Amino acid sequence: MYLSPKLQNEFIECLAKECTEQIIAEVKAAKYYSIIVDSSIDISQQDQCSLSVRYVSKSGHAEEHFLSFCELESAAAQAFYEAVVKRLSAELSLEVQYIRGQAYDGASNMSGHVSGLQARVKEGCSPKAVYFHCCAHNLNLVLVDASTSSVEGKLFLVH
Numbered sequence: 001m002y003l004s005p006k007l008q009n010e011f012i013e014c015l016a017k018e019c020t021e022q023i024i025a026e027v028k029a030a031k032y033y034s035i036i037v038d039s040s041i042d043i044s045q046q047d048q049c050s051l052s053v054r055y056v057s058k059s060g061h062a063e064e065h066f067l068s069f070c071e072l073e074s075a076a077a078q079a080f081y082e083a084v085v086k087r088l089s090a091e092l093s094l095e096v097q098y099i100r101g102q103a104y105d106g107a108s109n110m111s112g113h114v115s116g117l118q119a120r121v122k123e124g125c126s127p128k129a130v131y132f133h134c135c136a137h138n139l140n141l142v143l144v145d146a147s148t149s150s151v152e153g154k155l156f157l158v159h
Contacts, residue, residue: 023053023065024092030055033094034101036064036134037084037110037117039072047072049083053094054101067092077109081120096125103134 027033033055041047049072054064070083088094102118104110110117111131118131147153 020067020092023067024094026057026063027053027055027094029058032098032100034103034129035084035088035099035121036103037080038105038134039075039080047075049080051084051087054103075109077112077115077117077120080109080117081124084117084121085125096121099126099129102129102131104131105134 033053036052036054037049039047039049049070050066051068051070052064052066054062057063068087070087072083073079085096088099089096099121102121104117108116111133113119113131118129121129122131147156
């Protein structure tokens with residue numbers, strides 16, 4: 001009975017809810033925070049947006065936590081903006097005007113300074129939200145390029 005899939009899923013959902021509530025409480029205590037957004041297409045070809053937050057805790061440590069996946073209607077900047085704002089404000093009760101940083105990849109729908117997600121966040125909810133190209137994405141691009149530039153690197157990744 002305790003090992004049924006239904007019970008296990010309920011237990012996991014309860015833990016996830018409790019963890020998310022704790023993270024939101026810490027973000028609210030910090031007041032200002034940054035968002036990190038990326039997207040990927042799942043196995044059913046549904047475009048999903050991953051949403052993480054970064055903030056400074058009361059102890060002075062930088063904290064970064066994944067919050068959720070959001071389904072996207074399209075890969076357009078407006079779809080990202082609507083999904084992120086809806087998730088942050090309506091579902092997680094975070095004040096979007098306290099966003100002070102934005103980290104995305106270099107795609108124009110994300111980083112575009114005229115009509116990308118970064119521009120929409122600045123215009124729509126937080127004019128002080130500075131955009132940074134995602135460092136993890138930069139590192140990934142460097143590693144992929146470096147590892148595939150030699151025969152040994154390619155062979156290492158294949159085996």
